[in-house]
């Protein structure tokens with residue numbers, strides 16, 4: 001990729017939040033038997049997911065707003081069919097399938113952290129329902145994370161673009177004329 005022509009897509013805050021969130025979730029899963037580090041890392045993951053959800057409603061940049069990257073069933077299904085035929089359009093932000101995955105990950109993290117925090121209180125300690133919710137959300141995340149990485153790998157291969165590198169540098173190849181765009185990243189996003 002011509003670095004000079006690359007456009008900013010992911011701001012520093014989003015990139016730091018992403019890799020910290022990924023690290024906290026993966027470490028909470030490795031430490032699934034509980035304990036103080038499982039709880040601390042889980043709280044941190046929950047706070048980052050909550051911040052990203054607020055940004056999803058309030059950010060001005062299109063690639064960060066849920067309203068622009070969470071697409072309806074018709075568009076998402078159309079994208080999946082185009083992908084099967086090898087004719088899917090490139091998206092500078094999240095593609096429609098990726099958008100739903102992001103939402104699922106953020107919801108699963110929020111439920112895992114929220115139920116974990118509840119379970120740790122005197123009132124709900126030992127409560128079977130709260131623990132069942134925590135367990136389901138935790139293991140759901142363990143299933144979603146590899147699917148997310150698979151989606152990243154397939155899109156990187158299809159678009160001939162290293163998306164992991166883009167999540168590190170924040171920059172991507174510009175959109176082709178008429179392609180799906182994104183807005184400038186506001187300071188601090």
Ligand code: HEM
Pocket residue numbers: 014018021022023025026052063064093094095098102105106109145148149152163164167
């Ligand atoms: C459980 C661990 C993970 C969670 C919860 C997670 C969550 C997320 C979220 C919420 C986003 C959206 C970023 C935003 O719009 O703010 C995202 C995007 C992304 N993640 Fe992860 N992630 C995880 C692990 C990983 C790993 C291990 C990789 C690397 C292989 C990765 C690579 C990416 C990339 C490249 C994007 C941008 C996708 C795009 O260009 O549309 N993630 N992830």
Ligand code: HEM
Pocket residue numbers: 024025028029032033034035038039040041042043045046109112113114115116117118119120134135137138139141
């Ligand atoms: C992203 C956040 C989190 C994830 C992915 C996660 C995941 C998990 C998983 C997979 C288990 C094992 C369930 C089983 O099969 O029995 C577990 C257990 C547990 N978690 Fe979490 N958790 C998270 C956050 C939290 C938080 C914030 C707390 C408390 C403040 C917490 C407290 C616990 C406790 C007390 C256990 C039971 C350990 C035991 O005695 O077996 N978790 N968690």
